[in-house]
Amino acid sequence: MDKKPLREIFRAQNEPFKVPLPYFNSKRANECMDCVGGCASSCPEKIVFKQPGQVPHLDFAKSGCTFCGACVVGCAECGGVLQESLGGINAVALIDTARCLGHQGVVCVACLDSCKDKAIHFLGMFKPRVDLSACTGCGFCVGVCPTEAILFIERQM
Incomplete structure (x- = not known):
């Protein structure tokens, strides 16, 4: 073997x-x-x-x-x-909370501003979340994130 x-x-x-x-x-x-x-x-x-x-x-x-x-x-x-x-891209965005500025208490809306599909929502002023049903996997949120906190995973069908 x-x-x-x-x-x-x-x-x-x-x-x-x-x-x-x-x-x-x-x-x-x-x-x-x-x-x-x-x-x-x-x-x-x-x-x-x-x-x-x-x-x-x-x-x-x-x-x-x-x-x-x-x-x-x-x-x-x-x-x-x-x-x-x-159809589209078989992947969706996820936010790595350990890297995300918002989850560390710093105001940052870079991902929100870049999401044309309105798939990113904030819980309060901080803590962005991705609505997986609205995410098209376009990836515009990735390059604007200053801490590279946005990752992609395969979309679960």
């Missing part, structure tokens, strides 16, 4: 969740492995990243997804794994 060292197991558990592209057909993920990344080069927000041998993912450090569909057009030229009929 081939055992992994504990270090590798723990490292894999601590890797951040890679946010999938909108309209991503996970049943055809293997087709993305050898693709040149037409989705990434087509994204006007420059948030789609594609590494050789990997499925593309979103990085919200600088911007968010506008759901413009440019990635779908770029993907169609490479194989058509992205399909608009599949």
Whole structure:
């Protein structure tokens, strides 16, 4: 039996969740492995990243997804794994309360101001919360957070 060292197991558990592209057909993920990344080069927000041998993912450090569909057009030229009929991003935002300024008693509304979908609400003056049913996973809240307190997890269906 081939055992992994504990270090590798723990490292894999601590890797951040890679946010999938909108309209991503996970049943055809293997087709993305050898693709040149037409989705990434087509994204006007420059948030789609594609590494050789990997499925593309979103990085919200600088911007968010506008759901413009440019990635779908770029993907169609490479194989058509992205399909608009599949809906939006299969991820939602969560707030790490240990990092969040509001949860530490500091007034900060950066995430609230950036949320176009009104998915972020405050309990009192502090303590932001994400309404998971309203969150589209667009990611505009991520890059504006001064303490990187906004994380993404896979949306539970």
